[in-house]
Amino acid sequence: MKVLFIGTGVITYAHADGLKLIGSEPSACYDIFKPSAERFAKTYGCEAIDDYKEYLDKERPDYVLICTPPGVRLEYMEEVMSRGIPLYIEKPIATNMEDAIKMQEMAEKYKVPIMVNFVHCYRPAYEQMYKLVKDGVLGDPINVFSHRFGQGAGFRGRNMAASWRTNPKLVCGMTIESLSHDITMMTALCGDFKTVAANVKATVDSLPTFDTNSAISMEIAKGGIATISASWSSDIAFSMRGYVGTKGTAIVRGGGQFDLEDCIVKTDDMPYEQVTNYHDTYDNTLAQGMANAHKHFQDALTTGSEIRTPLESGIAALKVSLAALKSDKEKVVVTL
Numbered sequence: 001m002k003v004l005f006i007g008t009g010v011i012t013y014a015h016a017d018g019l020k021l022i023g024s025e026p027s028a029c030y031d032i033f034k035p036s037a038e039r040f041a042k043t044y045g046c047e048a049i050d051d052y053k054e055y056l057d058k059e060r061p062d063y064v065l066i067c068t069p070p071g072v073r074l075e076y077m078e079e080v081m082s083r084g085i086p087l088y089i090e091k092p093i094a095t096n097m098e099d100a101i102k103m104q105e106m107a108e109k110y111k112v113p114i115m116v117n118f119v120h121c122y123r124p125a126y127e128q129m130y131k132l133v134k135d136g137v138l139g140d141p142i143n144v145f146s147h148r149f150g151q152g153a154g155f156r157g158r159n160m161a162a163s164w165r166t167n168p169k170l171v172c173g174m175t176i177e178s179l180s181h182d183i184t185m186m187t188a189l190c191g192d193f194k195t196v197a198a199n200v201k202a203t204v205d206s207l208p209t210f211d212t213n214s215a216i217s218m219e220i221a222k223g224g225i226a227t228i229s230a231s232w233s234s235d236i237a238f239s240m241r242g243y244v245g246t247k248g249t250a251i252v253r254g255g256g257q258f259d260l261e262d263c264i265v266k267t268d269d270m271p272y273e274q275v276t277n278y279h280d281t282y283d284n285t286l287a288q289g290m291a292n293a294h295k296h297f298q299d300a301l302t303t304g305s306e307i308r309t310p311l312e313s314g315i316a317a318l319k320v321s322l323a324a325l326k327s328d329k330e331k332v333v334v335t336l
């Protein structure tokens with residue numbers, strides 16, 4: 001399939017590596033900072049273009065991948081969607097509800113398929129847990145959780161390197177940027193949340209609006225409780241995400257924030273816990289997750305199958321993130 005990349009920063013390399021694994025590749029790339037596009041183009045042997053609108057009109061890619069910072073997506077989305085071209089966008093979809101609502105309005109107007117790159121939903125250890133829940137093996141949710149710690153000194157210190165994350169106009173802390181993954185993974189398991197209570201902490205002196213630590217407690221709309229505890233300040237990295245249900249429990253564990261290395265399962269009917277090891281780490285095998293996610297989208301485009309992480313999942317995650325920030329700021333429990 002012909003895929004145009006808009007924005008060619010760090011994460012796009014994992015996308016391109018993933019595409020290669022499914023026999024696809026970037027057909028062209030565009031970045032507001034031309035040297036970034038040129039570097040990417042050189043690595044993957046595609047064209048770095050100057051006029052993406054002309055490319056959309058002339059080449060009509062099968063879909064466009066948008067990996068610009070979350071504060072600068074709307075214009076690109078409109079140009080792509082108004083031409084009837086499907087869209088694959090990075091998470092978080094936006095940093096505020098105003099932009100999210102505009103995206104929703106565009107989606108309703110242009111009706112093109114849209115997928116949000118909640119890539120961890122397409123990695124095998126999580127998919128095992130997801131399938132057990134969907135098949136009813138673990139029963140209804142009692143306690144759903146995500147605990148993930150890592151990143152360390154780079155995000156804890158007094159200042160951070162210049163990037164969109166440190167630009168006061170685009171700044172977007174961990175609760176919006178990164179917890180969008182956890183919220184989406186949990187929502188897929190237990191459905192929507194009813195209330196959100198949170199404490200959030202920023203640790204970078206030069207960026208008081210850039211939060212790096214969160215403790216979030218939620219009520220699950222259909223019953224049960226959920227928690228997220230997360231740190232971008234921890235020198236020791238680990239993660240544990242799980243579902244404690246009325247019939248059994250599954251936990252996905254890893255040595256890093258996004259290492260989904262094994263899935264451990266125990267139901268009422270099993271005499272012992274069963275551990276399946278996937279050896280799936282962020283640094284070594286993320287490209288395979290990207291491959292799975294792009295394959296999911298490409299299958300949806302060719303067969304019309306359902307997209308598991310559509311625009312709505314990005315909007316739902318943003319609502320929870322914003323509720324957590326509001327809860328911390330106003331010291332209230334937010335009802336969604």
Ligand SMILES: NC(=O)c1ccc[n+]([C@@H]2O[C@H](COP(=O)([O-])OP(=O)(O)OC[C@H]3O[C@@H](n4cnc5c(N)ncnc54)[C@H](O)[C@@H]3O)[C@@H](O)[C@H]2O)c1
Nearest residue numbers: 007008009010011031032033036067068070072090091092
């Ligand atoms: N799914 C994941 O696991 C994952 C991991 C990391 C990052 N991300 C997401 O990907 C997005 C990009 O993150 P990144 O780490 O690659 O950032 P980055 O800073 O490495 O790259 C951003 C790129 O966008 C370009 N850019 C900035 N403004 C632009 C504009 N107006 N038009 C066109 N290009 C523009 C920059 O020049 C840069 O090349 C973010 O939303 C981030 O949250 C997702």
